[in-house]
Amino acid sequence: MGTLSYLATGFGVALQPVNLAVAAFGAFVGTVVGMLPGLGPINGVAILLPLAFALKLPPETALILLAAVYIGCEYGGRISSILINVPGDASAIMTAMDGYPMARKGLGGVALSISAWSSFVGSITATTGLAIAAPILAKWALAFGPAEYFALMVFAFACLTGLMGSQPVKALLATIIGLSLSTVGVDANSGVYRFTFDSIHLADGVQFIVVVIGLFSISEVLLMLEEAVHGPASIPDTGRTLFNMKELALTWWTTVRSALVGFVVGVLPGAGATVASAITYTMEKRLCDKEGTFGQGDIRGVAAPEAANNAAANGSFVPMLTLGVPGSGTTAVMMGALTLYNITPGPVLFEQQPTLVWGLIASMFVGNVMLLFMNIPLVGLFTRMLKVPNWVLVPGILAVSTVGVYAVHATTFDLVLMAGLGVGGYLLRKCGMPMAPLILGFVLGDMMEQNLRRALSITNGELDILWASPISISLWVGAALMIVVPLLLRLRGKGRTPTLAAA
Numbered sequence: 001m002g003t004l005s006y007l008a009t010g011f012g013v014a015l016q017p018v019n020l021a022v023a024a025f026g027a028f029v030g031t032v033v034g035m036l037p038g039l040g041p042i043n044g045v046a047i048l049l050p051l052a053f054a055l056k057l058p059p060e061t062a063l064i065l066l067a068a069v070y071i072g073c074e075y076g077g078r079i080s081s082i083l084i085n086v087p088g089d090a091s092a093i094m095t096a097m098d099g100y101p102m103a104r105k106g107l108g109g110v111a112l113s114i115s116a117w118s119s120f121v122g123s124i125t126a127t128t129g130l131a132i133a134a135p136i137l138a139k140w141a142l143a144f145g146p147a148e149y150f151a152l153m154v155f156a157f158a159c160l161t162g163l164m165g166s167q168p169v170k171a172l173l174a175t176i177i178g179l180s181l182s183t184v185g186v187d188a189n190s191g192v193y194r195f196t197f198d199s200i201h202l203a204d205g206v207q208f209i210v211v212v213i214g215l216f217s218i219s220e221v222l223l224m225l226e227e228a229v230h231g232p233a234s235i236p237d238t239g240r241t242l243f244n245m246k247e248l249a250l251t252w253w254t255t256v257r258s259a260l261v262g263f264v265v266g267v268l269p270g271a272g273a274t275v276a277s278a279i280t281y282t283m284e285k286r287l288c289d290k291e292g293t294f295g296q297g298d299i300r301g302v303a304a305p306e307a308a309n310n311a312a313a314n315g316s317f318v319p320m321l322t323l324g325v326p327g328s329g330t331t332a333v334m335m336g337a338l339t340l341y342n343i344t345p346g347p348v349l350f351e352q353q354p355t356l357v358w359g360l361i362a363s364m365f366v367g368n369v370m371l372l373f374m375n376i377p378l379v380g381l382f383t384r385m386l387k388v389p390n391w392v393l394v395p396g397i398l399a400v401s402t403v404g405v406y407a408v409h410a411t412t413f414d415l416v417l418m419a420g421l422g423v424g425g426y427l428l429r430k431c432g433m434p435m436a437p438l439i440l441g442f443v444l445g446d447m448m449e450q451n452l453r454r455a456l457s458i459t460n461g462e463l464d465i466l467w468a469s470p471i472s473i474s475l476w477v478g479a480a481l482m483i484v485v486p487l488l489l490r491l492r493g494k495g496r497t498p499t500l501a502a503a
Contacts, residue, residue, distance in 0.1 A: 003131060003132060006354060006358045007131060007358060007361070007362060009354065009355065009358055009359075010355075010357075010358030010359045010360075010361055010362030010363075011362040011365075011366075013060055013355055013358070013359030013362065013363075014064065014359055014362035014363035014365075014366050015362075015366070018061060019060070019061055019064050019359070019363060020366070022057070022061055022064055022065045022068070023064055023065070023068045023363055023366055023367045023370060024068075024370055024374075025065070025068075026048070026064070026065045026066070026067070026068025026069040026072060026367070027068045027069075027071070027072040027075075027367050027370050027371050027374060028072065028374065029044065029048065029069055029072065030044055030068060030069040030070065030071065030072020030073040030074075030075070030076060031072045031073070031075055031076035031079075031371070031374065031375065032076060033069070033072075033073055033076065034072060034073035034074065034075060034076025034077040034078075034079070034089070035076040035077070035079040035080055036080070036400060041069070041070045041073035041074065041089065041313070041330045042330050042333060044069045044070070044072075044073045045066050045069050045070055045330050045333045045334060046333055048065060048066065048069055049066065049333065049337050052065050052066065052337065053337070059338065059341040059343055059353075059356055060355060060356045060359045060360065062337060062341070063334065063337065063338070063356065063359075063360050064359065064360060064363040064367075066333075066334050066337055067317075067334070067360055067363060067364060067367065068363070068367045068370075070313060070330050070331075070334070071123055071310065071313060071314065071364065071367055071368065071371065072367075072371060073089070074091065074119065074123075074273070074309055074310045074313045075116065075119050075310070075371050075375055077089045077091060077092035077095075077309075078092055078095050078099065078112070078115045078116075078119070078302075078306055079112065079382055080092075081093075081095045081096040081099055081100070082095060082096065082099030082100060082102070082103055082108060082111045082112055082115065082302070083100075083103055083108055083112075083382065084100075084220065084397060085100040085216060085220050086213075086216045086217045086220060086397065086401075087212060087216060090208065090212070090273075090274040090439070090443050091273035091274050091276075091277050091305075091309035091312075091313075092277075092305075092309070093212075093274070093277070093439050093440065094277040094278060094281040094301075094304075094305035095115065095277070095302055095305050095306055095309075096216075097281070097294075097295050097301055098111075098294060098295060098296070098297055098298050098299070098300075098301030098302050099111045099115065099301075099302045101295070101296050101297035102297040102299065102302065104297070105297050107240075107297065107299075108382075109240055109241030109242070109379050109380065109382075110240055110241070110242070110243050110247065110299065111299070111302050112241075112375075112379045112382055113241060113242045113243050113376060113379050114243045114247060114248075114251060114299055114302055114303055114306075115302050115303070115306040116371075116372060116375040116376055116379070117243070117248070117255075117303075117372070118251065118255045118258075118259075118302070118303040118304075118306040118307040118310075119306045119307065119310040119371075120310075120368055120369075120371070120372040121255050121256070121259055121307055122255070122258065122259040122262055122263075122306065122307035122308060122309070122310035122311035122314075123310045123311065123313075123314050123364070123368040123371075124365065124368055125256075125259040125260065125263060125307075125311055126259065126262070126263040126266065126310070126311040126312070126313075126314030126315045127314050127361060127364045127365055127368070129263050129315065129318075130314060130315070130317055130318055130321075130361055130364075131361050144268055144471065145455070145469075146451040146452075146454035146455035146458070147451075147455040147465045147466050147467075147468065147469065147472050148469060148471045148472050148475070149268075149447070149451040150448060150451040150452045150455055150466060151466065151467075151471070151472040151475035151476055151479070152268070152275070152475055153275075153444050153447055153448035153451065154448070154475070154476070154479050155279075155475045155476075155478050155479040155482070156275050156278055156279060156440075156444055157175070157441075157444065157448075157479075158478070158479035158480075158482035158483050170431070170432060170433050170434065171433075171434050171437045172437075173433065174428070174433050174434055174435070174437040174438040174441070175437040175438065175440070175441040176441070177428075177438050177441070178437065178438040178439060178440065178441025178442035178443075178445060179441045179442070179445040180195075181206050181211060181441075181442045181445075182205075182441070182442045182443075182444075182445030182446045182449070183195060183445065183449070184196065184202055184205050184206050185202060185203060185204055185205030185206075186203050186204070186205075188450070189453055199413075201411060201413040201414075201417075205446075206417070206442075207405075207409070207414065208442070208443065209405055210405055210414050210417055210418050210421065211421060211439070211442055212439060213401045213405050213418055213422075214417070214418040214419070214420070214421025214422040214424075214425060215421055215422070215424075215425035215428075215435055215438065215439065216425070216435065216439075217397055217398075217401040217422070218398075218401065218418060218419060218421070218422020218423075218425065218426070219422050219423075219425035219426040219428075219429055219435075220397070221394050221397055221398060221422070222422065222423070222426040223426065223429065224394055225394065241379040241380045242376070242379070243299070247299055250299060250300065251299055251300050251303040254284050254288060254300045254303050254304050254307075255303045255304070255307045256307075257280070257283070257284070257287075257304075258280040258283075258284065258303070258304040258305070258307040258308040258311070259307040259308065259310075259311045260311070261276065261279060261280050261283065261308060261311075262276040262277070262280060262307060262308030262309065262310070262311030262312040262315065263311040263312065263314070263315040264315070265279065265308070265312050265315070266311060266312030266313065266314065266315025266316045266318075267315045267316075267318045267319065268319075273308070273309035273310075273312040273313050273316075274309075274440070274443050274444070275312075275444065276308040276309055276311065276312035277304075277305035277306075277308045277309045277312075278305075278440055279308070280304045280305060280307070280308035281294075281301065281304050281305045281308075282482075283304075284300055284301070284304040285301070288300055313330075314364060316330070316331050317331060317360075317364075319331075320334065320335060320345055321345055321349055321350070321357055321360075322349070322350070343356070401418070402415060402418075405418050452466075
């Protein structure tokens with residue numbers, strides 16, 4: 001009863017007219033920002049943070065605004081990912097794998113609507129978990145140290161074997177390229193310049209936005225231009241902008257499973273929505289892909305990562321509110337917003353600021369309902385992007401991509417690097433090299449290296465710490481199973497083929 005009474009108090013805060021207006025505004029802005037390639041939730045929250053403080057909004061209202069922008073960005077990131085194969089942020093990479101093929105089949109509206117629904121289910125599941133089990137989950141998250149995080153990264157990479165399909169060597173090479181890109185820059189521990197080629201512009205490493213825009217956006221533009229030369233492929237129009245009951249039933253358990261896994265991963269500080277979407281996509285591919293349709297426009301391949309990344313985004317509030325530890329880069333910015341109001345997140349926040357905490361949790365329920373009813377009617381408008389001719393669409397993509405990359409450091413070097421990566425991505429895609437393992441290798445590589453260094457620094461280089469805890473052992477065993485079991489099944493299948501042929 002205590003939780004219900006606190007929630008009632010929270011809804012009393014969230015349903016105030018000013019907070020409802022702020023939540024609606026933040027949800028809309030977040031959707032637009034998430035739709036633009038390269039911006040992402042961190043930039044969306046950072047843009048509105050000065051506005052919230054300048055307007056002298058009460059702390060609960062300011063936090064409601066920033067949280068609405070955050071979850072709105074997670075909704076919006078799928079739009080460009082599905083329609084033009086350009087992920088809005090890292091967590092939308094997996095959505096593009098089946099969302100874009102669906103759009104090319106004329107099912108862009110169905111992909112957008114099922115992704116909105118899956119995002120809603122994932123967010124509501126995670127917010128419910130936040131309201132019920134936040135203190136318990138926070139204590140569990142404390143058990144994860146650097147060694148456990150390193151084992152989690154290894155497990156995530158092992159899950160990438162599910163993306164390898166019939167060409168594991170190409171997928172492995174793509175992962176290695178991504179890991180190599182993540183090592184560029186100054187080593188944080190020794191100060192040694194690594195793979196910078198004496199260029200000061202590479203001292204901070206290769207920025208994520210440059211990599212994702214180059215490999216996805218620029219290479220997609222080059223493919224569009226090639227398609228225009230050889231004659232554009234026609235996109236069939238099904239006339240539907242909403243999923244039907246059969247499609248809802250097909251994706252239901254996928255959505256529920258992915259939401260639960262995404263929430264658990266999101267609770268871990270620093271793991272993030274990217275890890276959650278990668279794990280759940282490969283998990284569902286193992287469980288459901290009996291016909292080999294994942295990666296070719298399977299609706300379950302859209303539902304799984306969308307439910308997971310939104311659940312992880314909401315789950316990242318658990319360590320922020322209960323431990324004072326940011327669960328993601330975006331919640332780190334939001335913690336900075338709280339410090340502007342002299343509020344310190346941590347274990348006593350639920351006792352000292354119950355109105356703030358429960359108002360935020362209740363507003364997340366309200367904001368997700370707003371986003372669902374905001375996004376579903378706009379599906380038809382979004383899908384019209386597919387009817388825009390290439391001579392309009394290509395310059396538009398280039399303009400948005402160039403502005404997004406230039407805004408990071410305001411240097412022309414990033415633009416040149418973006419173009420170079422775009423040409424490289426185009427050549428890799430022409431060779432049949434998958435981009436998802438490459439991007440995930442780049443995103444997870446830095447986290448993997450940093451946690452390995454921290455773990456080894458604790459024991460002065462002793463490797464035993466990497467498998468010293470039950471959590472680490474479980475993750476290592478899981479990673480081994482993810483690699484070995486598919487190989488055994490493949491060998492078993494090859495062994496059966498001659499027998500069947502002889503019969």
